[in-house]
Each structure stands twice: as C-alpha cells, then as structure tokens.
Amino acid sequence: MTGPKSEILFHGCGVASGITLGTAVKLDSHQRVELKTSLVPDQLESEVNRFRAAVEASRRQMAELKVSLEEKVGKEHAFVIDAHILMLEDRSLLAEIEGIIRSECANSEWAVRKAAATIQQAYQSLEDEYFRERASDIEYVVERILINLAGSEPFDWDHLAGDLVIVAHDFSPSSFAAVDLERIRGLALESGGRSSHSAIIARSLCLPSVMQIPDFVHFVSTGDAILVNGDEGEVVVNPREERVAECRARIEESGMRALPGPGGAALPAATRDGATVSLRANTELPHEVRVATACGAEGIGLFRSEFLFFAHSTGFPSSEDQYLTYRMLVEAMAPHPVAIRTLDTGAEQIWTGSDLSGCANPSMGLRGIRLSLRTRDLFRAQVEAILRAAQFGSVEMIFPMVSTVEEIWRAKEVVREVGRSLSARDGAAVDVSIGAMIEVPAAVLMLESIAREVDVLCVGTNDLTQYLMAVDRDNPEVANLFQPLHPSIVQCLQRIAEVSNTLGRPARICGEISANPLVAVLLVGMGFRQLSMNPRSMAIIRKTVSSIRVDAAERLAERILRLSTTQEIVECMVAEVSRILPLDLGQYVREITNPVLGDGSATGFTPGRRVHA
Amino acid sequence: MIREVVLVRNKLGLHARAAARLVGLTSKFSSEIHISREGRSEAIDCKSILGILMLAASQGTRLVLSINGRDEVEASRTVQAFFDAGFGEEN
Numbered sequence: 001m002t003g004p005k006s007e008i009l010f011h012g013c014g015v016a017s018g019i020t021l022g023t024a025v026k027l028d029s030h031q032r033v034e035l036k037t038s039l040v041p042d043q044l045e046s047e048v049n050r051f052r053a054a055v056e057a058s059r060r061q062m063a064e065l066k067v068s069l070e071e072k073v074g075k076e077h078a079f080v081i082d083a084h085i086l087m088l089e090d091r092s093l094l095a096e097i098e099g100i101i102r103s104e105c106a107n108s109e110w111a112v113r114k115a116a117a118t119i120q121q122a123y124q125s126l127e128d129e130y131f132r133e134r135a136s137d138i139e140y141v142v143e144r145i146l147i148n149l150a151g152s153e154p155f156d157w158d159h160l161a162g163d164l165v166i167v168a169h170d171f172s173p174s175s176f177a178a179v180d181l182e183r184i185r186g187l188a189l190e191s192g193g194r195s196s197h198s199a200i201i202a203r204s205l206c207l208p209s210v211m212q213i214p215d216f217v218h219f220v221s222t223g224d225a226i227l228v229n230g231d232e233g234e235v236v237v238n239p240r241e242e243r244v245a246e247c248r249a250r251i252e253e254s255g256m257r258a259l260p261g262p263g264g265a266a267l268p269a270a271t272r273d274g275a276t277v278s279l280r281a282n283t284e285l286p287h288e289v290r291v292a293t294a295c296g297a298e299g300i301g302l303f304r305s306e307f308l309f310f311a312h313s314t315g316f317p318s319s320e321d322q323y324l325t326y327r328m329l330v331e332a333m334a335p336h337p338v339a340i341r342t343l344d345t346g347a348e349q350i351w352t353g354s355d356l357s358g359c360a361n362p363s364m365g366l367r368g369i370r371l372s373l374r375t376r377d378l379f380r381a382q383v384e385a386i387l388r389a390a391q392f393g394s395v396e397m398i399f400p401m402v403s404t405v406e407e408i409w410r411a412k413e414v415v416r417e418v419g420r421s422l423s424a425r426d427g428a429a430v431d432v433s434i435g436a437m438i439e440v441p442a443a444v445l446m447l448e449s450i451a452r453e454v455d456v457l458c459v460g461t462n463d464l465t466q467y468l469m470a471v472d473r474d475n476p477e478v479a480n481l482f483q484p485l486h487p488s489i490v491q492c493l494q495r496i497a498e499v500s501n502t503l504g505r506p507a508r509i510c511g512e513i514s515a516n517p518l519v520a521v522l523l524v525g526m527g528f529r530q531l532s533m534n535p536r537s538m539a540i541i542r543k544t545v546s547s548i549r550v551d552a553a554e555r556l557a558e559r560i561l562r563l564s565t566t567q568e569i570v571e572c573m574v575a576e577v578s579r580i581l582p583l584d585l586g587q588y589v590r591e592i593t594n595p596v597l598g599d600g601s602a603t604g605f606t607p608g609r610r611v612h613a
Numbered sequence: 614m615i616r617e618v619v620l621v622r623n624k625l626g627l628h629a630r631a632a633a634r635l636v637g638l639t640s641k642f643s644s645e646i647h648i649s650r651e652g653r654s655e656a657i658d659c660k661s662i663l664g665i666l667m668l669a670a671s672q673g674t675r676l677v678l679s680i681n682g683r684d685e686v687e688a689s690r691t692v693q694a695f696f697d698a699g700f701g702e703e704n
Contacts (some may be wrong), residue, residue: 083629086636086662093663119663130628131669137629138663 005224005238012188012213014233015199017587019251020186020208021244022163024226024237026217028113031168031175032150035160035222036110044105048098051108054148059088061144080137087141093119108149116142117218165228167220173197173306181205181285186228188235190216195462195473195482200512201307203534204284206291210235212476231587268298269545271553277524277545280339280532282510286325289332292535296542299336301532302398302458302510303329305343305382319381326389334393339435339458339508339532340386342379342411344368344400363466368401368437373410383418387430398435398458403442408434408453438507439463444492447499454505458532459496461511465489483566484513485592490522490569494561497527508532516588517544518577522560525553544581552580614681615689618651619696626671631700636662638695644682646692651675659692 026034039047066081087093093115100111116138123135163185170191176198184207192198192211202209208230220226220237227236227247236243269277280301281292286308292300308317308325317325330338345367372379386397399411412434419430436443436450439460443450451457465484466473473482483489493509500507508530513519515537521544523531531541556576563569574589621627627635639646639659647656650668656679657664670676676696680688695701 079630079633082633082637083662086633090661090663092658092661122667126667126669128626128669128671130626131666134629134666 007240007243008219008237010188010210010213010216010219010235010237012210012216012233012235013194014209014230015192015194015196015211016187016202016207016209017230018186018206018208019231019247020163020165020228021239021247021251022165022185022226022228023160024167024188024220024222024224025160025164025184026220026222027166027168027171027175028146029169031171031179032146033222034109034113035107036104037107039101039105039107041105044102047101047108050149051097051101051111051145054108054145055088055094057148058141058144059085061148062088084137084141084144087138088145109146112142112145112149121218160223165226167217167222167226169217171198173201176201176205176285176307186226186230187211188213188216188220188226188228190214193474193476193479195512201284203512203536204282204288206536269542271524271545271548271550273549273551275524275550276529278530279538279541279545280336280508280530281535281538282532283329283535286328288535289329293332295535295538297333297336297535297538299394300329300333300338300340301508301530303338303340305340306345309343309345316378316381319385322382322385323388326385326395327392330389330393330395337394337396337433339396339398339456340389341398341400341437341458342369342372342382342386344437345371363463363472369399369407369411370401372399373407373414376414379411379414380418383415384422387415387419387422387432390430390432391428394433396433396435396456398437398456400437400460401440401463402436402438402450403440405446405449405453408436408450412453437463437510438496439467441468441492444495447496448503451499451503451505457496457500457505457507458510459493459507461489461493461509461513464492464511468492484511485519485569485573486566487564487569490560493523493528494526494557501527506530515541516591517541517581517583517585518573518588518592520544521548521553521577521581522557522573524548524550525555525557540583543583547581547583549580556580614679615685616677616679617689617693619676619678619693621670621672621674621676622696623699623702624672625702626674627665627668627676627700629666631702632662632665634700635665635692635695636660638691639688642682642684642688642691644680644685644688646681646688647679649677651677 028034062081062085066078069081070078096115097111100106100114101108120135120138123132123138126132164183165186165188166179166184167188169189171187171189186207187202187209189211190213196211199209199211208228210228210230210233213235224237225239227239227243239247269279271277278298280299281295281297282302283289283292283300284304284307289300308322326340366374386395389395397415399408402408415434422428422430433455435456435458436454437458437460438444438447461484465482465486468488469481469483469486471478471481473479496507507528509523509528510532514523514531515533517540520531520541524545533541560569560572563572570592578585646659648659648665648668649656650670657668659665659678668676678689678692
C-alpha cells in the first residue's frame with residue numbers, strides 16, 4: 001500500500017457553478033459503485049472463495065457461449081472465446097487478485113478492478129495496435145466476473161460518509177434516477193459538456209460540476225477526498241490541507257451569497273422605468289419546486305417531464321403516477337402557472353432497447369411532438385395526467401419540437417378528446433393553455449401561423465441554436481459553432497418578440513441564456529417580458545432587470561441587430577451592458593466569451609491538462 | 614534447465630489465437646516454462662495468456678524460452694516445433 005495519497009489537480013469544463021468538498025463515489029460503465037470495503041481477517045477465506053465461485057461461473061458461461069458461437073459462426077471464429085477462457089484461468093491474474101484480497105483485506109470487486117487496471121494499463125502502453133487492443137478483451141472478461149460477483153445486493157450508500165461526488169466516465173440523465181440525490185453534491189465526469197443534458201440537470205439541481213476531464217477516472221477511487229470547483233473547471237483529488245481550508249472558507253462565503261433572498265414570496269421584477277418582467281423557473285425534478293418557490297419564481301416556465309420517464313427504467317410511469325407529480329407541482333406553485341412540456345426525448349434517449357432507438361441522427365429524428373403523435377396511448381396518458389392536475393391551479397401544456405401547424409392541430413385534437421372523456425367520467429371541465437416550443441427554424445419562419453394556434457410561445461434557445469447552426473453541441477469537433485448569440489439566433493429572437501407582441505401571444509425564453517445578465521438585458525430590449533431559468537439565477541436576473549431602463553435595453557438591441565458576427569455581438573454586449581449595469585459581470589462575460597472568442601476550453605477544444613502537485 | 618531461442622515466423626505474430634494454443638500446449642507439461650524477448654530480462658510465465666500477449670511479439674521477433682522440470686526435454690521439443698511450424702498457420 002502507498003503512503004498518504006498525493007494531491008492531483010485536473011482541469012476540465014466547469015458546467016455547473018459552485019464548490020463542493022466531498023467523498024468520491026466512482027461509478028463504472030454500468031453505474032455500479034466501485035467501492036473498497038475492508039474485511040476482517042476471518043472473512044478473507046470466504047471472500048477468496050466467493051471470487052473463485054464467480055470465476056468458475058464466468059468460465060462456465062463462456063464455455064456455453066463458445067458452443068453457441070461455434071454453431072452460429074463456425075469453429076474458426078469461436079477461438080476468441082478460447083482466449084477469454086484462458087484469461088479467466090490465467091494463474092498470474094488469479095494469483096494477483098487473490099493476493100490483493102488477502103494483503104489489502106479487500107472485497108473481490110475491488111481486487112478484480114485493481115488487478116485489471118494494472119494489466120490494462122500495461123497493455124495500453126504497447127506500441128503494436130493489435131496487442132494494445134487486447135485490453136478490451138481483458139475488459140470483457142473482468143466485466144463477466146463482476147457481473148457474477150454482483151449478485152443481487154444493491155449498493156448501500158450509508159457505507160460512505162459526508163457529501164458525495166459522482167466520479168464516472170459518463171453519467172446519463174437516467175442515472176440521476178439511480179442515485180441517492182439527497183447525498184450527491186457534485187459531479188466530475190470525463191464526458192459530457194456544458195450543453196449536455198446531464199449538465200442542465202446538474203445546474204438545475206445546483207450540483208457543482210466539472211465535465212470533459214480527460215484521462216481522469218483512472219486516478220480516483222471511491223472514498224477519496226475530492227474537491228469540485230465548478231466555477232474554475234477544476235477537480236482536485238486528495239486535496240492538501242491548506243487547499244481544503246481555503247476551499248471551506250470559499251464555500252461558506254459563496255453559501256451566504258447564494259441564499260435566496262425573497263424567502264418564498266414570488267417577486268415580480270420591474271425595470272427602473274416600470275416595465276415588469278416575469279421570472280419563472282425551469283425545472284426537471286419534482287422536488288426542485290421547493291427551490292423555485294424559495295427563489296421567488298412567478299411560476300414554472302418549463303417543467304421538463306422527461307425525468308419522470310427516466311426515473312422509470314422499466315416501462316413508463318402510469319397516467320396516475322404522472323398526475324400525482326403534476327398536481328404536486330401545480331399546488332405548490334399556485335396561483336402561479338406551471339408549464340408542463342410533454343415528453344421530449346432528445347438525443348440522449350430513454351428509448352434504448354425499444355424499436356424507436358438506433359437512428360443515426362436522433363436530434364433530427366422521431367422526438368418531441370412527433371414521437372407523441374406516433375405513440376398515441378403514451379401521449380393520451382400524459383395529456384390526461386396534465387388535464388387532471390390542471391384542476392388544481394393554472395397549467396400550460398407545451399408541445400416540444402413543433403415544426404408544422406398540423407402537428408399542433410393533431411395534438412390539440414388529442415387534448416380535446418381526452419378532455420371530453422375526462423369530463424364525461426368525472427364531470428369536471430378542465431381548461432389548460434396550450435403552448436408550442438419554438439426551437440425548429442421552420443417554426444420561427446412561420447411563427448404567425450403557429451402563434452394563432454396557441455396561447456403561449458416558449459423559445460428553446462439551445463435546440464434552436466443547434467438546428468439553426470446545424471451543429472451537434474456535444475460533438476467537440478464542431479462545438480465551437482454552437483453560438484447562442486450568433487447573429488442568426490439574435491435575428492430569430494427579434495422576430496419571435498415582434499410576432500409575440502403583434503399577435504398578443506406571450507413569448508417566454510426558456511433556454512439557459514436567459515440566466516445570463518448580459519443576455520437578459522438584450523432580451524428585455526427586444527421586447528421579451530417572460531424569462532424562465534434555473535431558479536438559482538433568479539436573484540441576479542431580478543437585480544439586472546431592476547437596474548436597467550427599457551429604452552437603454554432597446555438601444556442595445558437595435559445596435560446588436562445590426563452586427564454580423566458573434567464576436568462583435570459579444571463585444572458590444574459586454575461594453576454596453578457593463579456601462580448600464582452596476583454588477584460584477586466577470587463570470588457572465590466568461591460564460592458568453594469562452595466558447596466563441598477564448599481558447600475554446602468551454603467547448604472541450606483544449607485537451608485538459610493534468611498536473612501532479 | 615533448457616534455454617533456447619525461437620523465432621516468430623508467421624505473418625500475424627504471436628496473436629490471440631496462437632497465444633491461446635501456446636498456453637494450451639505448455640499447460641500440458643509440469644515443467645516451469647518462461648518466455649522473454651531476446652535481450653530483455655523479464656521472463657513471462659508461458660502458461661499465462663495475459664503474459665504472452667504482453668510480449669507483443671510480431672513476425673520476426675526472437676524469443677528466449679527457459680524450461681525447467683521433469684518433462685523439460687519433451688516440452689522444449691513441442692514448443693520449438695510449434696514455433697517452427699509458424700503456429701500451424703498458413704503464413
């Protein structure tokens with residue numbers, strides 16, 4: 001065993017602000033916790049036997065696999081399994097693993113992973129590509145042993161003390177459902193990125209998070225002390241005492257700042273010249289409604305209902321389950337409205353395993369309202385749940401990914417049908433407002449026709465940017481083109497604001513950009529009067545709105561609409577807004593400049609550096 | 614104890630299938646059989662497929678065998694023949 005572990009500093013992309021000091025929980029590719037438990041000497045023999053039994057079970061399964069493979073593809077190709085079986089029988093490997101169990105009093109899972117990691121590392125240093133690739137065979141064999149070791153015991157989070165930080169290569173939105181959210185205080189991932197779905201959830205849960213940390217997971221073990229600095233994009237494993245002390249002080253300081261001011265009462269924000277701007281919360285998880293009310297939200301501007309579906313890893317939530325959740329939200333926010341977006345599975349699908357998955361370009365595929373209109377029973381169940389919840393307060397039903405007027409007609413027809421059968425059944429007449437997400441460029445171009453069909457327009461700036469710029473925001477090769485302040489987006493937003501005002505249909509910005517004070521000034525200048533955002537950002541945006549005058553914001557918007565590059569727009573915003581806004585904008589300036597003008601670190605262009613301190 | 618040098622003759626080198634067969638072959642003998650790259654000191658258990666693959670022995674690599682035990686003569690002959698035959702593969 002090594003002595004006191006030395007501090008290791010990693011750099012990645014900070015995607016959710018704040019600082020966390022906690023204990024690492026390392027998850028493997030199946031979201032299983034990699035944990036070392038300490039055994040007492042008496043337990044070692046039975047642990048070794050448990051390991052041997054898992055190896056034997058794995059060997060048996062592979063022998064069966066070999067037989068079936070031989071039948072299917074012929075003996076010639078089944079030899080791969082021979083190599084795998086021999087790896088399972090490899091006495092140097094078995095001796096190494098049993099040695100770790102005995103010398104470290106460790107559980108088998110830990111020993112298997114540790115031994116495998118050492119060997120895989122050795123393989124990965126080989127020059128010959130063929131032999132280097134054999135590391136993946138070892139992975140396969142180890143995976144098989146771990147499956148057999150897993151049995152049926154779920155992980156008991158009480159094994160670990162204090163605040164926990166998830167450390168993993170990847171952490172999909174559905175994984176949030178699998179962990180104990182009350183204990184998790186941060187994320188540190190190798191994959192992901194600022195606009196990834198997990199980053200959005202992390203922000204809405206206020207989990208300090210750093211993503212895109214290259215070559216990182218390998219250096220962390222469950223139980224390690226870990227510091228996540230989402231502001232600076234830094235992660236420190238086994239931080240030095242001085243660093244811990246410094247960090248504690250900063251956490252305390254920022255904790256005081258982050259405390260929601262209004263103490264529960266919804267506060268309208270008004271500009272210095274009296275225009276009111278309604279600030280609403282984007283939420284993902286039902287229990288975020290507490291944060292939303294604490295931050296003074298005037299309603300939920302966008303409830304992303306996907307999480308309910310992610311949380312049900314087997315099958316879909318029943319209409320009744322959904323109803324109870326929606327009703328809780330509606331009652332908690334009343335009298336303020338709750339906008340419930342119907343199921344919008346995006347590029348990060350929950351459909352894996354179903355017939356609907358597997359297309360090469362999911363964000364252009366069957367998703368949002370397209371999917372709902374195709375899976376009518378699922379859609380009806382959700383519509384019914386929303387309509388029933390609407391009896392308890394004010395509800396907007398928002399259809400995502402609308403690209404044609406006919407889609408709205410058909411969706412509204414379903415709402416009418418379900419409404420009729422509900423009132424026939426319960427005798428209750430229900431009324432909801434209908435809204436459309438404006439995120440497909442087609443919808444912007446024919447906004448008048450769409451606006452006449454709905455009560456409210458919700459602008460999804462992330463997706464709009466992605467579709468307008470034809471850029472996959474999670475593809476690091478092109479992520480620098482994901483520019484939410486590109487002139488084309490700005491023109492679209494201006495058009496949306498104009499149509500909204502002309503036709504008297506409120507338009508609400510629901511993208512992450514409305515949480516940035518610089519952008520908020522621009523949006524107010526364009527004429528938007530509803531901004532929906534991560535509730536923790538409301539305090540700064542409320543302050544922003546109350547510090548400006550509409551005419552000054554309008555002048556800024558006019559000027560910006562004449563510019564032809566993102567860089568010019570950003571520079572103009574920074575220059576003008578810092579003149580009219582008496583706030584420290586450093587962090588927000590970085591937010592909008594990094595991806596465009598800077599070194600690209602926010603988009604994952606610069607490989608992170610690792611520094612051994 | 615017997616020491617001898619063998620040559621990897623076939624085109625693919627001592628790849629997974631050949632390594633699996635070599636392990637199968639050597640495991641039949643009670644002698645300790647070690648293998649290393651010529652000129653390198655670390656000797657690898659020739660009954661360990663993970664060790665053999667780590668040699669990353671491509672075509673033309675010279676390997677040193679050291680065999681020690683009651684059936685070392687027979688083992689040496691068998692392993693030598695296996696290498697000489699290019700692992701029984703076409704190239």
